[in-house]
Every structure is written in C-alpha cells, then in structure tokens.
Amino acid sequence: MTDNIIDINGLNLWYGDNQALVDVSMPVMKNKITALIGPSGCGKSTLLRCINRMNDIIEGCRVEGEIMFHDRNIYSPETDVMGLRKKIGMIFQKPNPFPMSIYENVTYGPKVHGVNSREALDSIVEECIRSSALWDEVQDRLGASAMSLSGGQQQRLCIARALSVSPEVILMDEPTSALDPIATSKIEDLAQELKRDYTVVIVTHNMQQASRISDYTGFMYMGKLIECGKTEEIFENPQEELTERYITGRFG
C-alpha cells in the first residue's frame, strides 16, 4: 500500500462565469508519478495549478472544494501560500530560468529562505544539479548565464531550482513539449529518478509519455476527471468509453 500525499475532494473552479473544473476528486500517491492527460482545454493545467494555489493570482478565479495535503486543506485561509509553494514546486512548459548565473538560479530560493553561508549554498547547488542530471554538463561553468544553456539543460536547471528548497511534490506542466526527443528522454529518465525522493504530477499531451513514465493516470475531459487509476489499467482496460476513445486516438 502506498500513501496518498494529496487528496483532491470535490474541486470546482470557475474563471469568471466559465466553469473549468467540475467536481474533481482524486488521490495523488506519494513517491509515484501521476500523469494528467486529456484534450486541449479540458482543465489539466488548471487542476495542476490548483495543487499549489497558482490560480490564486488569476483575477476572477474562484475555487470550491478541498485539496488535502498533510491533513490540512490547502484552501483554508490559514495556509501560508509561500510555504506551500516551497513544499509543492512547479515546472512549466517553457523552461524559465532566471536571467542569472546557473549557480544563482539554484541559490535564489534557499537565500530567500535564509540560507546564507557559502558552504551550505555550494552544497545545495551541487546536490540539486546532480539530482537534476545536469552536473556533468555544467560543473565547470556554474558562473555562466543560465541563458547560455540549451533548452533541455535549462529545463533541468529549472528542476534543480525547484529542488533547491526541498519540496515534497513537483508539478510539471508539459515539461518536455518544447524539447527535442533526446532532451525529452533525459527529463523522462529524471522524473523516474526523482520519484524515489519526491512525488511527481505531470501534465502531458503525449500518451506514450504518460504510459512510459507514470504509475497513475487521470483522464480529463471538459473539466471533469473521467477516470483515474493505475496507468496500465487506464491504458489497457479503461472503465469509461470516453477514456478508451481518447487513448485509442479516436478524438482529441
């Protein structure tokens, strides 16, 4: 038995009058990779952003329901949202390193959270860049601009930056869609490594990717979670006809 690290219960979300999530409930299992799949506009990114309250910054966005994380509803008014985002980090579709050195990208978060000694920062940098499978490529040029890296390297640096504040959960929104196949397979391998120490939720358009790397899959359609479960069951024996039609490529 694995534990749920997150439980989404009866989540509804509106952008103004437009309802983008309809009564979504699903668990997220600890130290597993959960993939969210479904056609464009079905609410995958919206759901992902709910998990660390990134939708808070969108005007007119209203959420009902709860997301339990360590037995607390992250939507409760007492939640320290900065602290939550430290525990639940996010990687975006387009690599977005800060326009600073490789080293400074990784030390930025720890410094904000009060880590100042050079020694501690050096060791965070090495550990996180090793964990994101980038160390061999950048160890000799940590002072170089992050912008001098390739897209795939930038994405791995963004993962190192996310790891630098010791998160428990990493949310990834189509992290490989801007990358070539080699860079993509590096990120996929990395996701497999990361689940030993972290929990990963990944949105992907690519069903091969979902079936290759995830342990659990949720299929969304028009704001609803149609079904979720073990990846092989969703792909080999879906319970819902809509899921079957989607994964066999008959729509979307």
Ligand SMILES: Nc1ncnc2c1ncn2[C@@H]1O[C@H](COP(=O)(O)OP(=O)(O)OP(=O)(O)O)[C@@H](O)[C@H]1O
């Ligand atoms: N910031 C926003 N303001 C208003 N509506 C939004 C906003 N972001 C998303 N929506 C709407 O919410 C719905 C779900 O969008 P979302 O981006 O979550 O879909 P998605 O499944 O991630 O799609 P894609 O695969 O194209 O990335 C869409 O109808 C979209 O137009």
Ligand SMILES: [Mg+2]
């Ligand atoms: Mg999206």
